[in-house]
Amino acid sequence: MTSGVDSTTQKSTSDSDVLVAVDGLAVHFPIRRGIVLDRTVGHVYAVDGVDLDIRRGETYGLVGESGCGKSTLGRAMLRLVEPTGGRVVFDGVDLSTLRGESLRRMRRRMQMVFQDPLSSLDPRQSVESILVEGLRAHGLDQGRETTGRRLRELLTSVGLPTTALRKYPHEFSGGQRQRIGIARALTVEPDLVVADEPVSALDVSVQAQVINLLADLQRELGLTYLVIAHDLAVVRHISDRVGVMYLGGIVEEAGSNELYAQPLHPYTRALLSAVPVPDPLLEDRRERILLTGDLPSPAAPPSGCRFHTRCPWRQPERCDTERPALREVAGGHRVACHWAEEIRDGRIQPHEVRPELVEEDGLLSPDTALTGPASVTEVLGP
Amino acid sequence: MTGSVSRSGARPPLLGGRKERLDALAASSGKGDAGVSLAASAWRRLRRNPVFLVGAAIIVLFVVVALLSPWLAAHDPSARLLEGQVSRARNEIPPAQEGFPLGGDQVGRDLLSRLLVGSQQTLMVGVFATVIGLAGGLVLGTLAGALGGWVDSLVMRVVDVMLSIPSLLLAFSIGALFPRPSQFTVILAVATVQIPIFARLLRGSMLAQRGSDHVLAARALGVRPRAIVFRHMLPNSLGPVIVQATLVLAVAIIDAAALSFLGLGNPDDSIPEWGQMLGGAQNVIDSHPSLAFWPAGCIIVVALGFTLVGESMRDALDPKNRR
Amino acid sequence: MALLEVSDLTVVFRRRGEAPFTAVDGVSFAVEPGQTVGLVGESGCGKSVTSLAIMGLLPRRGATVMGSVRFEGTELLSLSPRQMRDRRGRDLGMVFQDPLSSLNPVVSIGLQVTEVLERHRGMPRRQAMVEAADLLDKVGIPDPRRRLDEYPHQLSGGMRQRALIAMALACRPRLLIADEPTTALDVTIQAQILALLAELVRDTGTALIMITHDLGVVAGLCDEVNVLYAGRVVERAERHELFRRPRHPYTHGLLASIPRLDAPRGERLVPIQGSVADNIPWDHGCAFAPRCPRALEACVEITPHMGEEGGRLLRCHNPVQENQEVPA
Structure with missing residues (x-):
């Protein structure tokens, strides 16, 4: 195998290794107008053809800026948002074939941790009833005593005192609430946990507690994580592999060290260079790739490569007309750019980009809530 | 790691066992082990709100009077004890006198006793009309909010039609449907007017709940849809509905009075009711305004009491005020 | 003379039926023309209230502002609301978090x-x-x-x-206050805005007070950094100094607890225990003591005072030793 590539990124993907296989997943939200009769006047292409595999026991990080569709992708994978196309195969079962009760029972195996703890x-439920609910829903409640012991164990493992059971969510600090949210996800002993911005609503000094907790729980319980975040430093820290999203599609996917060491997609490079590092010496030296202009509206994505309107390496014709496929460039390193090798080898130099106006007609702006936005960040930015 | 400044060892050693220190700290900040639910903390805020206290005092007084009025009233409210002092020709009514502090009405009945006993009918009309209106609104609002789709559209169109008719006009029409007006028709008419208000309010907050994170979390957890509606969406939507119910009680009392005033209430005036007393006083309002003043004053004060309580509950239940 | 001189600024909020809350507790700092000064801290540390107090934007009722804010020698706290309104916009500009x-x-x-x-x-x-x-x-x-x-x-x-x-x-304006100006924005947009602010300071000579929770933002932009905790400045230093050798356990802890983009993967973060709410009043010692890994007995008994050494201000009984570097 190629040297310098994480063992996890090696291409030894046998089918049994893969817990979740996503194939051509698309979520298009209709934009409706009209008072009496709703007319569909367009679509927001929140997720537009995503392929990815998550292996058993790994942490897959999904990173991107607001409006890139990362939260919607996470929810569509759990079928909390109905996909418009493509499929999600969870441990050999095609989720799109499940209906009603069979889907509900499947939910035990895939859980979610939310951004805003x-x-x-539910503000009206005590911690105990919040935690018992999942057990009841899946027939795992084995009498008062056994359940009580299980809940106390669970609280201890997420670092909360057992006295928390009788309290209510508003009586806890942000970090503690997030621990309750994590405990709730773990009550039903899931295989997969989708964590959507698990730390971005927390104070800086508390984020590390939750990040470490997630890592400990993964080791103890053999969990598989999909971590969705806008903070590249957080995602890189906890993920084995990272997928970078831009306007509904994955533009690059690689092992987390590999991605940092050699980003191939121009967007990834810009993103990496934009993340501030708490080190003045480094900050003074760094060369920033400043992107001009704004994210185009996901309701009217650019033709060809979605990034071409802001790309400093854009080449005439091909970038504007042909949407690049996600292709493997090195072992386990996939990138959706026509010119990835040329850019890497310095055969194409960046040029100035004239900022293109992003027309916002109020309703279709990337900052506005559309039909079923996936998260607050998706709407307002991180 | 010894401190540069060290003093007596009276305090427990700080180094080692930060957890204990934190626990001690949490305990010192006055938080016990038993949690404080949202309702409990709302109640705690309410108790200190003077607006609530004034409103609650009025309501308690009103309810106590209504319940005890048969014993409080000095005379039979339908007995024409002062008939001898009534003179239609000279337009005279019995003045205040010993045993009759407010005097008599235009047929010689004791005004104070009629006011006291009248509170019973007023309370009954207000409470029943509100409860029936609330029940109807809860069913319709829950259906629309929980099921959505065509059920929602159907329910909401009906509600829109009802809301487009002025409420008093609607109540008149319903009251007029019955061949003989009675207290029951008043209750039914006033209740029907309230149903769409409750339904729309509940549906709105149910829809907001449906999009909330904790409902999504319950879905992700695989909680059964029925449990999501009744355990999560409905209880969290009830706050504004309860507030509205208190405010509606005030409106119901006024509406019922209006119906009685206009002759759509109970025609049998042996059982007194404030609205009906007010209606009866309109013929003599120029010469004897006190006959209208007392029942009208009672209606206003009681309606104000319910409004004050409703408004202060709205503030207390506002999650922004939660601490 | 400094352009802006804040000394012993204290803001107390009083709400009916509640104990008074001291949001800012004797904060002092100065801003020279053309200088960029950072106020860093987590929620509740008083950084935003400080900026509102300087701008005279706190509600007259409910908030008591004490101490002194001198702008080119003029005491801003004693100006009438009308005079202050004239100052704002003309001498003092402000950029908020939510545009x-x-x-x-x-x-x-x-x-x-x-x-x-x-x-x-x-x-x-x-x-x-x-x-x-x-x-x-x-x-x-x-x-x-x-x-x-x-x-x-x-x-x-x-x-x-x-x-x-x-x-x-x-x-x-000669002074611009930016209160979390990039927190609501995406990273690539944040980079644009920070570059713009840096350029403005360079080209126009405007002084800038940068308020943020993000140490990364501070590292690239500020000349001098004030770290705030529970309403007080706990450490102040020139930015290279501060990041190379953070002396206050809180500053040190913050730097050790944030994942760094350039750190090798898999390295465990060292979190600060507890939450911002776990503090003790400054009159009874150091507010950070309950969360501090270096806390001594003195820390819960004696209020630490601001001490100076080599151009750095520090409020701590048991600071991190000079040779203890931040784990990179």
Whole structure:
């Protein structure tokens, strides 16, 4: 195998290794107008043809800026948002074939941790009833005593005192609430946990506690994670592999060290160079690739390569007309750019980009809530 | 790692066992082990709100009077004890006198006793009309909010039609449907007017709940749809509905009075009711305004009491005020 | 003389039926012309309240402001509301975190910018329009003439923040306060805005107070950094000094607890225990003591005072030793 590539990124993907296989997944939200009769006047292409595999026991990080569709992708994988196309195969079962009760029972195996720990906990339920609910729903409640012991164990493992059971969500700090949210996801002993911005609503000093907790739980329970975040440093820290999303599609996927060491897609390079590092010496030296202009509206994505309107390496014709496929460039390193090798080898130099106006007609702006936005960040930015 | 400044060892050693220190700290900040639910913390805020206290005092007084009025009233409210002092020709009514602090009405009955006993009917009309309206609104609002789709559209169109008719006009029409007006028709008419208000309010907050993170979390957890509606969506939507119910009680009392005033209430005036007393006083309002003043004053004060309580509950239940 | 001199600034909030809450507790710092000073801390540390107090934007009722804020020798705290209104916009500009709610949604961008120009610089409308287009151009808004007629909701988040910066700059203030100006924005947009701010400071000589929770932002932008905790400055140093050798356990802890993009993967973070709410009053010791891994007995008994050594201010009984570097 290629040297310098993480062992996890090696291409030894036998089918049994893969817990979740996503194939051509698409979520298009209709934009409706009209008072009496709803007319569909267009679509927001929130997720537009995503292929990815998540292997058993790994952490797959999904990173991208607001409006790139990362939260929607996470929800569509769990069928909390109905996909418009493509399929998600979870441990050999095609989720799109499941209906009603069979889908509900399947949910035990795939859980979710939310960004805002307060709004994702029912304010009227005590911690105990929040935690018992999942057990009841899946017939795992084995009498008062056994369940009580299980809940206390669970609280201890997420670092909360057992006295928390009788309290209510508003009585906890942000970090503690997130621990409750994590405990809730773990009650039903899932295989996969999708964590959507698990730390971005927390204070800086508390984020590390939750990040470490997630890592500990993964080791103890053999969990598989999909971590969705806008913060590249967080994603790189906890993920084995990272997928970078831009306007509904994955533009690059690689092992987390590999991605940092050699980003191939121009967008990934810009993203990496934009993340501030708490080191003045480094900050003074760094060369930034400043992108001009804004993210185009996901309701009217650019033709060809979605990034071509802002890309400093854009080449005439091909970038504007042909959408690049996600192709493997090195072992386990996939990139959706026509010119990835040329850019890597310095055969194409960056040029100035004239900022292109992003027309916003109010309703279709990437900052506005559309039909079923996936998250607050998806709407307002991180 | 010894401190540069060290003093007596009276305090427990700080180094080692930060957890204990944190626990001690949490305990010192006054938080016990038993949690405080949202309702409990709302109640705690309410208790300190003077607006709520004034409103609650009025309501309690009103309810106590209504319940005890048969014993509080000095005279039979339908007995024409002062008939001898009534003179239609000279337009005279019995003045205030010993045993009759407010005097008599235009047929010689004791005004104070009629006011006291009248509170019973007013309370009954207000409470029943509100409860029936609330029940109807809860069913329709839950159906629309939980099921969505065509059920939602159907329910909401019906509600829109009902809301487009002025409420008093609607109540008149319903009251007029019955061949003989009675207290029951008043209740039914006033209740029907309230149903669409409750339905729309509940549906709105149910829809907001449906899009909320904690409902999504319950779905992700695989909680059964029925449990999601009744355990998560409905309880969290009830706050504004309860507030509305208190405010509606005030409106119901006024509406019922209006119906009685206009002759759509109970025609049998042996059982007194404030609206009906007000209606009866309109013929003599120029010469004897006190006959209208007392029942009208009672209606206003009681309606104000319910409004004050409703408004202060709205503030207390506002999640922004939660601490 | 310093451009702005804040000394012993204290802000106490009083709400009916509650114990008074001291949000800012004796904060002092100075800003020289052309200098960028950072105020860093987590939620509740008092950084935003400090900026509002300087701008005179705290509610008169409910908030008591004590201490002194001198701008070019003038005491701002003793100015009347009207005088303060004149100062704001003319001498002091402010950029807020949420650009959408800081702009009036029903007034066009052009009108909002020209309003400032007409009011503070007495320009006639026609001239103000030309100047406004110029300002939008300067902050990097493409096609500025057309943007003047548009409304805030028609702009993206990044463009709105640029428009807000343009408004703050309309009167060429000598001091700009930016309160979490990039927190609501994406990283690539954040990089654009930070570059813009740095450029403005360099080109116009405006002094900048940068308020943020993000140490990365501070590292690249500020000359001097104040770290705040529970309403007090716990450490102040020149940025290279601060990041190379953080002395206060809180600063040290923050740096050790954030995942760094350039750190090798798999390295475990060292979190700070507890949460911001776990503090003790400053009168009874050090507010950070309950969370501090270096806490001594003295830390819960004696209030630490600000000490100076080698140009660095430090409020700690048991600071991190000089040779303990941040784990990179």
